Amino acid sequence: xxxxxxxxxxxxxxxxxxxxxxxxxxxxxxxxxxxxxxxxxxxxxxxxxxxxxxxxxxxxxxxxxxxxxxxxxxxxxxxxxxxxxxxxxxxxxxxxxxxxxxxxxxxxxxxxxxxxxxxxxxxxxxxxxxxxxxxxxxxxxxxxxxxxxxxxxxxxxxxxxxxxxxxxxxxxxxxxxxxxxxxxxxxxxxxxxxxxxxxxxxxxxxxxxxxxxxxxxxxxxxxxxxxxxxxxxxxxxxxxxxxxxxxxxxxxxxxxxx
Ligand code: CAA
Numbered sequence: 001x002x003x004x005x006x007x008x009x010x011x012x013x014x015x016x017x018x019x020x021x022x023x024x025x026x027x028x029x030x031x032x033x034x035x036x037x038x039x040x041x042x043x044x045x046x047x048x049x050x051x052x053x054x055x056x057x058x059x060x061x062x063x064x065x066x067x068x069x070x071x072x073x074x075x076x077x078x079x080x081x082x083x084x085x086x087x088x089x090x091x092x093x094x095x096x097x098x099x100x101x102x103x104x105x106x107x108x109x110x111x112x113x114x115x116x117x118x119x120x121x122x123x124x125x126x127x128x129x130x131x132x133x134x135x136x137x138x139x140x141x142x143x144x145x146x147x148x149x150x151x152x153x154x155x156x157x158x159x160x161x162x163x164x165x166x167x168x169x170x171x172x173x174x175x176x177x178x179x180x181x182x183x184x185x186x187x188x189x190x191x192x193x194x195x196x197x198x199x200x201x202x203x204x205x206x207x208x209x210x211x212x213x214x215x216x217x218x219x220x221x222x223x224x225x226x227x228x229x230x231x232x233x234x235x236x237x238x239x240x241x242x243x244x245x246x247x248x249x250x251x252x253x254x255x256x257x258x
Pocket of ligand 1: 025064070
């Protein structure tokens with residue numbers, strides 16, 4: 001199995017579990033961690049034995065942001081030439097479902113990483129924030145765009161301009177997270193959700209993710225047509241035949257995930 005320095009990769013049945021593991025820096029997202037995380041989940045994305053992925057951190061911090069110390073002395077030209085943070089976008093191109101399990105701090109790039117997942121399950125101790133303004137910068141991993149789509153202009157402006165943190169209760173009320181559970185249960189809850197997803201037809205789950213994401217890119221009429229065409233396409237899968245036969249025969253479906 002692969003040797004990683006900044007993450008721990010496990011397989012729990014059909015679920016891939018990736019745990020960020022830089023406890024000395026509250027999982028600050030440096031380039032090495034980014035490369036390992038993207039490599040690991042990219043491999044899972046095309047692994048027929050993986051049906052969903054969970055990304056989590058520690059009890060104290062999902063991730064306290066991009067690594068400030070790594071970039072603090074960089075010049076404009078170094079940031080531009082490296083296209084700093086570009087590779088994080090690869091996480092938004094994954095086709096299998098991804099759940100973020102957030103305990104503790106999800107700040108800056110940590111909040112932005114969580115928002116790249118398909119949904120977020122938060123522990124009741126979670127703190128979300130985009131505090132880059134306190135460093136004389138702004139979000140750089142998509143936060144201004146994804147947070148605004150998730151919680152609307154009022155709360156996004158409030159958080160990005162003041163740098164204040166949002167607790168788990170406010171995050172759920174605002175639509176940033178799908179569920180809040182006791183902090184000690186957040187990984188189990190995310191693994192259970194991912195297991196449920198991984199037990200469904202994989203082609204159906206993959207296109208379900210694709211069509212929901214299309215809602216952020218397409219107009220309503222175009223999006224509804226896209227959804228209908230993709231719905232039609234599932235009638236080419238074995239899993240559709242099995243799923244509908246199982247319903248008629250009053251039994252549980254046995255999906256082949258293809
Ligand atoms: N980058 C680098 N190191 C970090 C870090 C970060 N984002 N966050 C925490 N650390 C390090 C600290 O420097 C400290 O290391 P040392 O022990 O070597 O000093 C260690 O992690 C523990 O952190 P603290 O001692 O600060 O822990 P705390 O409990 O007192 O405070 C905290 C926790 C409030 C989260 C505080 O660590 C903090 O404010 N961190 C920075 C949050 C932040 O500004 N994030 C945005 C980063 S910029 C960004 O993300 C850009 C983007 O859009 C992608």
